[in-house]
Amino acid sequence: MNPVLPSTAVIATIATLAAHEGQTVTLAGWLYNLRASGKLLFPIFRDGTGTIQGIVPKAAVPEQLFEELKNLTLESSLRVTGRVRADARAPSGFELDVEGLEVLERVPDETPFPITLKEHGVDFLMEHRHLWLRTPRQSAILRVRATIMRAAAEYFDDHGFVRTDPPILTPNACEGTSELFEMDYFDEDKAYLTQSGQLYVEATALALGKVYSFGPTFRAEKSKTRRHLTEFWMVEPEMAFAGLPELLELCEHYLSFIVAKVLKKHRGDLKLIGRDEASLALLEQVQAPFPRVSYDEAHQMLVDAHAKGLVETLHREGDDFGSPDETYLSSQFDRPVMIHRYPSAIKAFYMQPDPENPARALCVDVLAPEGYGEIIGGSQRVDDYDLLKKRIEEHGLPLAAFQWYLDLRRYGSVPHCGFGMGIERVVAWICKLEHVRETIPFARTLNRIYP
RNA sequence: UCCUGAGUAGCUCAAUGGCAGAGCAUUCGGCUGUUAACCGAAGGGUUGUAGGUUCGAGUCCUACCUCAGGAGCCA
Numbered sequence: 001m002n003p004v005l006p007s008t009a010v011i012a013t014i015a016t017l018a019a020h021e022g023q024t025v026t027l028a029g030w031l032y033n034l035r036a037s038g039k040l041l042f043p044i045f046r047d048g049t050g051t052i053q054g055i056v057p058k059a060a061v062p063e064q065l066f067e068e069l070k071n072l073t074l075e076s077s078l079r080v081t082g083r084v085r086a087d088a089r090a091p092s093g094f095e096l097d098v099e100g101l102e103v104l105e106r107v108p109d110e111t112p113f114p115i116t117l118k119e120h121g122v123d124f125l126m127e128h129r130h131l132w133l134r135t136p137r138q139s140a141i142l143r144v145r146a147t148i149m150r151a152a153a154e155y156f157d158d159h160g161f162v163r164t165d166p167p168i169l170t171p172n173a174c175e176g177t178s179e180l181f182e183m184d185y186f187d188e189d190k191a192y193l194t195q196s197g198q199l200y201v202e203a204t205a206l207a208l209g210k211v212y213s214f215g216p217t218f219r220a221e222k223s224k225t226r227r228h229l230t231e232f233w234m235v236e237p238e239m240a241f242a243g244l245p246e247l248l249e250l251c252e253h254y255l256s257f258i259v260a261k262v263l264k265k266h267r268g269d270l271k272l273i274g275r276d277e278a279s280l281a282l283l284e285q286v287q288a289p290f291p292r293v294s295y296d297e298a299h300q301m302l303v304d305a306h307a308k309g310l311v312e313t314l315h316r317e318g319d320d321f322g323s324p325d326e327t328y329l330s331s332q333f334d335r336p337v338m339i340h341r342y343p344s345a346i347k348a349f350y351m352q353p354d355p356e357n358p359a360r361a362l363c364v365d366v367l368a369p370e371g372y373g374e375i376i377g378g379s380q381r382v383d384d385y386d387l388l389k390k391r392i393e394e395h396g397l398p399l400a401a402f403q404w405y406l407d408l409r410r411y412g413s414v415p416h417c418g419f420g421m422g423i424e425r426v427v428a429w430i431c432k433l434e435h436v437r438e439t440i441p442f443a444r445t446l447n448r449i450y451p
Numbered sequence: 452u453c454c455u456g457a458g459u460a461g462c463u464c465a466a467u468g469g470c471a472g473a474g475c476a477u478u479c480g481g482c483u484g485u486u487a488a489c490c491g492a493a494g495g496g497u498u499g500u501a502g503g504u505u506c507g508a509g510u511c512c513u514a515c516c517u518c519a520g521g522a523g524c525c526a
Contacts, residue, residue, distance in 0.1 A: 116463095116475070126518095225521065226520080374526065
């Protein structure tokens with residue numbers, strides 16, 4: 001599989017064909033679709049960067065080339081040489097007048113490519129995820145995901161944060177609540193897959209000042225919704241000598257940066273995935289500052305909404321917000337909304353109480369617009385040794401396992417804060433997807449671990 | 452864990468308790484501008500599994516299995 005390419009041909013990718021108009025180029029890719037109209041063939045090639053339609057008039061090419069292409073099976077791998085020609089009839093503006101073809105691997109007639117251009121069900125597509133990835137829409141989503149992941153790291157790299165990734169194997173639950181994936185760790189010990197690196201980045205923040213982590217996270221929760229995976233990627237910044245006000249500013253500038261990066265690079269991909277001009281305009285509005293709503297204000301909004309019949313169940317003072325509540329709240333704003341100062345009683349043990357109202361925690365949830373719900377959860381952390389120890393005991397957590405964490409408050413404790421952002425939920429929001437299973441190459445969900 | 456819904460051709464779906472069907476895909480034939488191309492033909496079935504009711508079950512009943520959506524919990 002090391003053929004000699006025609007010396008006249010430039011090697012190109014489909015995404016860059018506009019720069020080769022009028023030239024003869026060679027593409028390496030696959031046959032995505034094939035239409036025939038008598039003595040005229042319309043093959044569509046894909047190469048991972050896009051698709052391009054070829055034109056093959058029987059009279060214009062050698063007999064052998066025409067017959068080979070006419071009978072070629074979908075998703076066969078190939079190298080195709082042709083002249084790039086602008087054509088108003090083509091969706092991308094360009095077509096390829098095919099001059100040469102080299103089939104690398106022909107898909108057998110007996111086992112045709114299972115994913116067709118027609119509609120498929122979720123079960124079938126997920127069972128064939130390794131092949132589903134080849135479709136233009138899924139490829140576009142993964143390109144956008146890659147840019148989001150890069151931007152998610154780039155922002156911190158450019159703002160003085162040091163990347164310090166925490167361990168994936170952990171000795172205990174960070175928050176003591178979520179379901180964990182458990183495994184044997186030699187002899188008598190158990191290890192668990194991390195559900196959050198937060199406690200560890202608190203330690204590195206007190207060593208390096210501003211830090212972040214970026215990696216996979218695992219939750220064995222039996223959640224079956226469009227927002228849940230058992231394995232997902234989380235980015236978690238942590239800042240020393242900073243509190244909730246600085247955290248809120250970070251959230252809004254961070255998300256604005258990521259959205260701007262995607263818009264700059266992927267308007268075409270976003271359209272292909274399903275965002276029209278009107279919904280692209282919604283993303284354009286994602287710029288700091290974001291609206292800030294306290295828990296108490298949000299509660300009042302929900303009570304009013306219930307009175308008007310806009311929310312089915314009445315929100316009760318002190319309760320957390322349910323999914324329908326979050327959907328309503330986020331629908332009231334044209335950009336992500338930051339809801340802050342939830343009741344301490346319903347939040348994690350490590351969250352700092354608000355000095356102006358100790359019943360409230362210095363925390364924030366960022367809800368994405370268009371009904372996508374929570375994408376960021378963050379807080380200022382308890383920095384007082386005695387208070388943290390008391391909280392750990394109140395939550396019934398094993399004090400011994402948290403000695404190292406308490407040490408952070410014994411040796412030069414400072415106010416510090418951070419958040420966790422789920423990458424898949426951000427991708428789902430920006431791409432306007434129905435379900436997070438399409439945001440990651442191989443989704444891990446409650447009922448599926450194949451392929 | 453709970454609630455709701457769905458399992459019929461490779462895929463997406465039809466079928467009043469009464470002969471198992473269509474579109475797409477595949478194979479064959481036709482068509483020089485198709486955009487999920489179109490036109491004609493052929494092949495393709497243990498109706499998720501196990502019981503039950505009935506003269507007769509894809510359809511009704513019971514249990515189980517699988518999947519999906521939602522709740523709770525969360526990013």
